[in-house]
Amino acid sequence: MIFNKIKSIKFKIFFAYSAISIIGVFFFNAVLYYSAKQDYREDTIKALKSISRDVIVDDIEGKNLKNSMKFASHKYxxxxxxxxxxxxxxxxxxxxxxxxxxFEFPRYKFSQQSTIVEAKFENVSKYDFIIYSTKVFRKRDYVLQIGTTTRAEKIELNEIIEKMLMGDPLIIFIILVILYKMLQDIIKPMNTIIETAEHISITDLDKRIPYTDNGDEFAQLAKTFNKMLSRLQTSFAQIKRFSADASHQLKTPLTSMRIQTDIALKTDRKNEEYKVVLKSVNDEIIYLQNMINNLFMLAQMDDEIIKQNFKQIDLDIVLMNAVEEFVLVANKKGVSLDIKEIEHTVINAEDTLISILCSNLIDNAIKYTPLSKNISIELKDSKITIEDEGIGIEEKNLQAIFDRFFREDSNKLKSVKGFGLGLSMVKMIADIHGATINIESKIGIGTKIEIQFTT
Ligand SMILES: Nc1ncnc2c1ncn2[C@@H]1O[C@H](COP(=O)(O)OP(=O)(O)O)[C@@H](O)[C@H]1O
Ligand SMILES: [Mg+2]
Known part of the structure; x- marks a missing residue:
């Protein structure tokens, strides 16, 4: 069908509406034509009846029927x-x-007072005749027949058709022009969307489609499209950061492994020496694996998707599960875990993320707390508090510790293992859940971290 071949929606609608309005105009014309015809026919019949009345009345008054007929035919x-x-x-x-x-009108049989017949007398007129036959009231055997042709009716109706044929194209033209203008206005936002979308590339994902928020489908389309763009933008930024972080962080361990294996392969060595190198490379690989996992987790955090998976969770249970995981580690290190009040708390959250948050905080507390010191854990008023008697954090670094890959210099000296990613994960998770972080720390005395959730 041609309709499917039309590429533009505007023209599709235009085409459909044009067809509808043309059909509409012709339908309107037809109604007009037939009602005019009806009117005209009624008038004719009325006139025929009134002539017949005149003729008969004249007759009843005693005048000569012939004269009155002459008079009537003249009069009308x-x-x-x-x-x-x-x-x-x-x-x-x-x-x-x-x-x-x-010619003569034939005798029409009728039982009522009168009848109307349409007939043709070709040798007299090419037009139809309308014949009104009525019984003369007093002289019952008399039938008066009055007829006329449809010539005048035809002429009149032809005139109407002519007028319509002249007027219709103008009316249709005006309708189409108005329709086209309206369609142009309606479709305009669509073109804006197409144009903008066409020009958005991976380098300018910050572009948005301009629209007036009138709530119509185009505004919704633009809104949805813009939302999709921001999601793309975040995802793309995350991927970019992931690859930048990964390549940056992978360099050092990879170089170290390369050097070790290069040296090992230079000459034949004793088994013991190979073992040492393999052990070292193995350590580096484990380190790399852990780091990639962490980086990947950070990169995948998409607020929107995570929020969709929020559900009511028991914060106390998630926290205690995390604590349990670290009991052995703490014992091994000779650090005691002191569980204070753990209040039953229900929050709207994503449980694996909350578990990651708790683990990271407990992990840090154990890592940065020396032998025979104490760590206390509490959950009260929707607030997790983890306090240690560890090495503390320098005041100038209290903000920086939440940055990716940030680690205090003292760690490196003391060879405490880590990537500097834990707290940035904690921060992201807290942000997604609308939780606030409060940190207090004194060098040599200890650190207190509080995560305040809302219920
Ligand atoms: N409880 C703590 N006591 C002392 N320092 C801490 C504590 N928690 C975090 N830090 C400091 O913040 C830095 C960043 O922590 P984090 O992001 O967890 O990375 P990582 O633990 O891998 O080093 C740590 O390297 C450490 O210097
Ligand atoms: Mg950590």
Whole structure:
């Protein structure tokens, strides 16, 4: 179908509406034409009836029927086209108007007072005749027949058709012009969307589609499209950061492994020496694996998707599960875990992320707390508090510790293992859950971290 071949929605709608309005105009014309025809026919019949009444009344008043007929045919000559009058007595025609020399109206059988018949007399007129036959009231055997042709009606109706044929194209043209203008306005936002979308590339994902928020489908489309763009933008930024972080962080361990293996392969060595190198490379690989996992976790955090998975969780249970995981590690290191009040708390959250948050905080507390010192853990008023008697954090670093890959210099000296990613994960998780972080720390005395959730 041609309709499917039209590429533009605008023209599709235009085409459909044009067809509908043209059909509408013609339908309207048809109704107009037929009601005009009906009106005209009614008028004709009314005139025929009134002529017949005149003729009969004249007759009743005692005048000569012939005269009154003459008079009537004369009288109505101008108001009704070609009036033909004829009177029958039983089967015989007793009177005829002058213009009926060549023919006669047949006798129509009818039981009522009168009847109307449409008939054709081709040798008289090419037009149809409308014949009104009525019984003369007093002289019951007399039938008066008055007829006229549809010539005037036809002429009048032809005129109407002519006017319509002249007027219709103009009306249709005006409708189409208005329609086209309206469509242009309606479709305009669509073109803006197409144009903007066409020009957005990976380097300018910050571009947005301009729209007026009138709530229509186009505004919704633009809104949805913009939302999709921001999601793409975040994802893309995350991927970019992931690859930058990964390549940056991978360099050092990879170089170290390369150097170790290069040296090992230079000459033949004893088994013991190979073992040492393999052990070292193995350590580096484990380190790399852990780091990649962490980086990956950070990169995958998409606020929108995570928030969709929020559900009511028991914070106390998640926290205690995390604590349990570290009991052995703490024992091994000779650090005691002191569980204070753990209040039953229900929050709206993503449980694996909350578990990661708790683990990271406990991990840090154990890592940065020396032998025989104490760590206390508490959950009260939707607030997790983890306090240690560890090495503490320098005041100038209290903000920086939440940055990716940030680690205090003292760690490196003391060879405490880590990537500097734990707290940045904690920060991200807290942000997604609308939780606030408070940190207090004194060098050599200890650190207190509080995570305040909302219920
Ligand atoms: N409880 C703590 N006591 C002392 N220092 C801490 C504590 N928690 C974090 N830090 C400091 O913040 C830095 C960043 O922590 P984090 O992001 O968890 O990385 P990582 O533990 O891998 O070093 C740590 O390297 C350490 O210097
Ligand atoms: Mg850590």
């Amino acid at each position: 000559k101008f108001s009704i086209d070609n009036v033909y009058i004829q009177a029958r007595y039983k089967d015989k025609i007793v009177l005829k108007s002058a213009n009926m020399k060549n």
